[in-house]
Amino acid sequence: MGFDERHVLPALRLMPYDRLVVVAGRGTFRSPGFRRLKALEPDLRAVGVKPFDLGASLASIRETIGLASRDGPVRISASGGPKTLTNAAILAAFQEGIEAWYCDPDPVRLPVLRGMRLEEAFSPAERVVADLVRRPVPYDRLVTTASARGLARRTAHAAVRSLAAKGLIDMLTEQGAVAVRPSSRFPLFRDHLRPAAKKG
Amino acid sequence: MTVLFGTLGWRPQSLVPTIRSTENLERVQFYHSDHAKSRDARSKVIEFCRSLGVAASAVEITDAYDLLHVAGQIRADVRKERAAGTELRFNIAGGTRLMSSAALLVCILEGIPATYVHDETYREIPLPLLRMTYGEGLTPRQREVLAFLVKNREKDFTETALARALGVHKATMNHHLRELDEKGAIERREDPNDARRLIVKPAPAMELLVG
Numbered sequence: 139m140g141f142d143e144r145h146v147l148p149a150l151r152l153m154p155y156d157r158l159v160v161v162a163g164r165g166t167f168r169s170p171g172f173r174r175l176k177a178l179e180p181d182l183r184a185v186g187v188k189p190f191d192l193g194a195s196l197a198s199i200r201e202t203i204g205l206a207s208r209d210g211p212v213r214i215s216a217s218g219g220p221k222t223l224t225n226a227a228i229l230a231a232f233q234e235g236i237e238a239w240y241c242d243p244d245p246v247r248l249p250v251l252r253g254m255r256l257e258e259a260f261s262p263a264e265r266v267v268a269d270l271v272r273r274p275v276p277y278d279r280l281v282t283t284a285s286a287r288g289l290a291r292r293t294a295h296a297a298v299r300s301l302a303a304k305g306l307i308d309m310l311t312e313q314g315a316v317a318v319r320p321s322s323r324f325p326l327f328r329d330h331l332r333p334a335a336k337k338g
Numbered sequence: 339m340t341v342l343f344g345t346l347g348w349r350p351q352s353l354v355p356t357i358r359s360t361e362n363l364e365r366v367q368f369y370h371s372d373h374a375k376s377r378d379a380r381s382k383v384i385e386f387c388r389s390l391g392v393a394a395s396a397v398e399i400t401d402a403y404d405l406l407h408v409a410g411q412i413r414a415d416v417r418k419e420r421a422a423g424t425e426l427r428f429n430i431a432g433g434t435r436l437m438s439s440a441a442l443l444v445c446i447l448e449g450i451p452a453t454y455v456h457d458e459t460y461r462e463i464p465l466p467l468l469r470m471t472y473g474e475g476l477t478p479r480q481r482e483v484l485a486f487l488v489k490n491r492e493k494d495f496t497e498t499a500l501a502r503a504l505g506v507h508k509a510t511m512n513h514h515l516r517e518l519d520e521k522g523a524i525e526r527r528e529d530p531n532d533a534r535r536l537i538v539k540p541a542p543a544m545e546l547l548v549g
Contacts, residue, residue, distance in 0.1 A: 191456075220435070221434075221435040222454070222457075224435055225430065225438060229446070229465065229466070240405050242436060246406055246542065246543065248443065249447070249544055249546050251475050252522035253520065256466075304470055305451065323451070326464060326466035327466060
């Protein structure tokens with residue numbers, strides 16, 4: 139990620155690869171160092187991002203990982219760009235369960251659990267409940283609706299508590315009744331919370 | 339009450355919006371480098387906190403060249419606060435790249451709500467981190483095996499020796515180790531003294547996961 143020659147070139151020497159993808163700001167692709175690398179690696183794929191926008195960089199890196207993963211294993215060297223791009227790369231590596239390294243200058247492998255994607259942090263029951271909490275809803279009605287969608291009441295209760303513990307929903311008591319509403323962080327996980335597609 | 343952690347570079351503006359926006363703020367603890375401009379920024383943040391009547395403590399990190407070391411230091415502070423039952427927030431916007439990345443690593447592993455502040459607009463942007471520790475992705479038994487290996491990193495264990503040390507059947511240990519291997523949490527190396535034996539070692543940085 140990025141193209142700070144002090145970090146990227148040692149990382150390339152230390153981390154063997156079959157395919158190379160460089161994610162960086164568009165200005166980087168005009169730098170002499172990048173042009174030298176491109177001459178050495180004609181198949182190199184360049185992905186332009188807004189390197190100072192962490193959210194946009196995160197989305198681009200996750201998409202790049204998804205595409206590259208179709209052709210074989212992927213690993214990330216995170217430390218070649220500005221701070222925001224590096225942090226986006228680290229976050230993407232943890233969300234996608236991708237091996238990640240930080241080279242500054244010695245390579246340090248980050249404690250990412252390979253293959254453990256953020257999606258797996260949510261059970262099917264949590265996804266069902268999350269799908270029902272688009273706006274504030276009385277707790278009892280939420281559990282009843284979740285039951286109508288096939289969850290046991292006990293499972294629905296557990297899923298609500300679990301989503302609250304993860305910081306995705308807030309539970310409020312209003313006039314003696316408990317209501318559930320999406321927390322301010324809920325939209326950050328909308329993509330990860332989509333109900334799993336039915337098999338068959 | 340909430341304790342706000344932060345990393346600070348040369349610009350107090352990277353931390354101030356989060357100090358303003360944090361409800362029930364009890365204390366601010368932030369990390370900065372020994373650069374003169376960073377020390378200037380420290381004084382301004384402390385002054386700002388004083389004007390709000392909020393306690394602030396600054397930690398100067400002089401040897402910020404080892405990501406895992408800095409992450410370990412921040413994690414120890416975070417765990418201390420958490421043990422006291424305090425709500426935590428982290429602003430990772432300021433500081434050097436290494437300091438900010440170390441803070442992000444701690445937030446991911448410990449499940450701490452984190453924000454960064456946009457460089458130009460100074461708008462606070464929350465990061466998509468769950469309030470759950472990352473190590474929960476392992477089963478309790480896998481965590482136990484990994485923690486044992488991390489604690490005994492200097493010692494050489496074969497799969498059989500490990501099964502004996504933890505009091506489980508060899509086949510059970512083989513199952514746990516295969517799962518840990520698939521997740522990249524351990525490495526198997528050939529014993530330099532006996533090529534038929536494989537030594538099991540925790541992968542680098544696993545101390546941050548189960549330590």
